[in-house]
Amino acid sequence: xxxxxxxxxxxxxxxxxxxxxxxxxxxxxxxxxxxxxxxxxxxxxxxxxxxxxxxxxxxxxxxxxxxxxxxxxxxxxxxxxxxxxxxxxxxxxxxxxxxxxxxxxxxxxxxxxxxxxxxxxxxxxxxxxxxxxxxxxxxxxxxxxxxxxxxxxxxxxxxxxxxxxxxxxxxxxxxxxxxxxxxxxxxxxxxxxxxxxxxxxxxxxxxxxxxxxxxxxxxxxxxxxxxxxxxxxxxxxxxxxxxxx
Amino acid sequence: xxxxxxxxxxxxxxxxxxxxxxxxxxxxxxxxxxxxxxxxxxxxxxxxxxxxxxxxxxxxxxxxxxxxxxxxxxxxxxxxxxxxxxxxxxxxxxxxxxxxxxxxxxxxxxxxxxxxxxxxxxxxxxxxxxxxxxxxxxxxxxxxxxxxxxxxxxxxxxxxxxxxxxxxxxxxxxxxxxxxxxxxxxxxxxxxxxxxxxxxxxxxxxxxxxxxxxxxxxxxxxxxxxxxxxxxxxxxxxxxxxxxxxxxxxxxxxxxxxxxxxxxxxxxxxxxxxxxxxxxxxxxxxxxx
Numbered sequence: 225x226x227x228x229x230x231x232x233x234x235x236x237x238x239x240x241x242x243x244x245x246x247x248x249x250x251x252x253x254x255x256x257x258x259x260x261x262x263x264x265x266x267x268x269x270x271x272x273x274x275x276x277x278x279x280x281x282x283x284x285x286x287x288x289x290x291x292x293x294x295x296x297x298x299x300x301x302x303x304x305x306x307x308x309x310x311x312x313x314x315x316x317x318x319x320x321x322x323x324x325x326x327x328x329x330x331x332x333x334x335x336x337x338x339x340x341x342x343x344x345x346x347x348x349x350x351x352x353x354x355x356x357x358x359x360x361x362x363x364x365x366x367x368x369x370x371x372x373x374x375x376x377x378x379x380x381x382x383x384x385x386x387x388x389x390x391x392x393x394x395x396x397x398x399x400x401x402x403x404x405x406x407x408x409x410x411x412x413x414x415x416x417x418x419x420x421x422x423x424x425x426x427x428x429x430x431x432x433x434x435x436x437x438x439x440x441x442x443x444x445x446x447x448x449x450x451x452x453x454x455x456x457x458x459x460x461x462x463x464x465x466x467x468x469x
Numbered sequence: 470x471x472x473x474x475x476x477x478x479x480x481x482x483x484x485x486x487x488x489x490x491x492x493x494x495x496x497x498x499x500x501x502x503x504x505x506x507x508x509x510x511x512x513x514x515x516x517x518x519x520x521x522x523x524x525x526x527x528x529x530x531x532x533x534x535x536x537x538x539x540x541x542x543x544x545x546x547x548x549x550x551x552x553x554x555x556x557x558x559x560x561x562x563x564x565x566x567x568x569x570x571x572x573x574x575x576x577x578x579x580x581x582x583x584x585x586x587x588x589x590x591x592x593x594x595x596x597x598x599x600x601x602x603x604x605x606x607x608x609x610x611x612x613x614x615x616x617x618x619x620x621x622x623x624x625x626x627x628x629x630x631x632x633x634x635x636x637x638x639x640x641x642x643x644x645x646x647x648x649x650x651x652x653x654x655x656x657x658x659x660x661x662x663x664x665x666x667x668x669x670x671x672x673x674x675x676x677x678x679x680x681x682x683x684x685x686x687x688x689x690x691x692x693x694x695x696x697x698x699x700x701x702x703x704x705x706x707x708x709x710x711x712x713x714x715x716x717x718x719x720x721x722x723x724x725x726x727x728x729x730x731x732x733x734x735x736x737x738x739x740x741x742x743x744x745x746x747x748x749x750x751x752x753x754x755x756x757x758x
Contacts, residue, residue, distance in 0.1 A: 231578035309562035317579040318551035
């Protein structure tokens with residue numbers, strides 16, 4: 225049992241191992257730049273929602289960075305699908321689509337969690353105190369699962385590499401900037417609020433920030449995260465089925 | 470013959486249709502492959518060969534039709550069927566970032582080969598492919614022929630009953646092509662594995678296959694052993710080199726052809742009939758254009 229799950233994870237982790245240094249370096253740069261620019265730049269002169277800005281920022285960087293990594297497996301899936309056709313090997317094998325999705329999702333979550341650890345290291349360097357409790361773990365697992373299954377869905381639906389880039393430009397990047405990662409969404413004009421509250425990252429960021437900074441976790445936001453996660457799991461499954469057209 | 474009756478059907482497909490939007494790629498195809506068969510699917514590019522293979526191996530779903538492996542429905546029992554299928558796709562889809570060994574190891578996990586047997590089987594496969602010394606090199610560094618051999622032994626690793634080869638030698642130089650042919654023949658003869666091979670190379674079909682389906686525009690237009698198909702045409706061709714074209718006349722014996730050769734006043738040549746002649750007669754065009 226779970227041959228598909230184990231096989232895919234074996235493949236992905238072996239490929240990752242060979243590129244680990246490069247990958248970790250690359251994923252560590254952008255959050256560091258944000259920290260230098262906004263963290264040190266604003267310093268503790270600015271307070272947001274009663275928190276020093278850098279304390280407000282770090283949970284946002286965690287959701288952003290882990291989203292980038294978890295969702296980012298879409299790019300890799302694209303290459304295995306369109307250029308090297310390795311993905312066909314999974315479709316031909318006696319394994320189910322559920323195993324394919326869960327195997328890839330586990331890898332995406334692994335990458336997301338790795339980048340989370342990295343930002344915790346930064347938080348120590350920048351001497352920002354964070355509270356890490358069980359609810360944080362549950363939230364970050366849901367968050368990475370949600371965005372990696374979204375990535376799988378998109379990677380299976382797009383027709384080529386160009387489409388993938390278009391989705392990233394028009395959906396992922398705006399979402400990262402608008403969902404309260406860098407500033408509280410409550411300050412946005414009403415029109416934008418509608419948009420912002422349709423985006424799953426808004427809820428992840430609110431929940432994860434609350435767990436890390438000792439705020440109250442809004443349980444309905446967390447349930448919404450679970451809802452998004454379930455929905456994207458289903459779309460990912462269907463999208464894999466569609467590849468077989 | 471009692472022996473012949475015992476030969477089981479590995480694969481049976483009926484009425485396979487595939488439409489991509491309005492375009493019909495396959496217009497109803499039936500195939501029958503028995504244990505140990507070596508069958509060719511011969512046709513020009515775009516005839517529907519790859520679509521057929523993809524459908525038979527579960528990469529795409531047919532618009533209509535039935536597929537049975539050992540009499541069991543492929544669509545209701547995909548796992549059982551997939552275990553007895555080995556596939557060598559047109560493109561060598563090995564993982565460039567993994568070593569040859571890792572590529573085979575991944576396959577062994579996906580197909581549920583017990584952990585204790587993996588190492589032995591993989592080493593045997595590498596040996597068979599002539600890649601023993603290259604097992605721990607990244608596939609990135611492999612030549613086209615090496616990748617081809619690796620894909621071939623990967624498809625065999627789980628001991629399938631039928632092997633699908635989609636244009637196995639396309640893009641390879643003549644010497645490597647021969648090398649792959651030898652390997653395929655060895656698989657069919659030594660392991661008694663049924664093989665379905667697609668090709669648009671006449672020579673490949675004639676040299677390897679004991680039975681062929683000739684396919685054009687999504688339909689099977691002829692089937693039988695290469696010899697039988699050719700026999701229907703007459704064994705020998707007399708090519709008459711006229712001023713503006715070459716005319717071909719078919720004869721059942723060399724003597725008849727020679728008699729005609731002597732009496733005709735043109736430059737001409739006698740050669741044996743090939744499957745290409747069969748194809749031209751049926752469709753009015755060449756396979757390789």
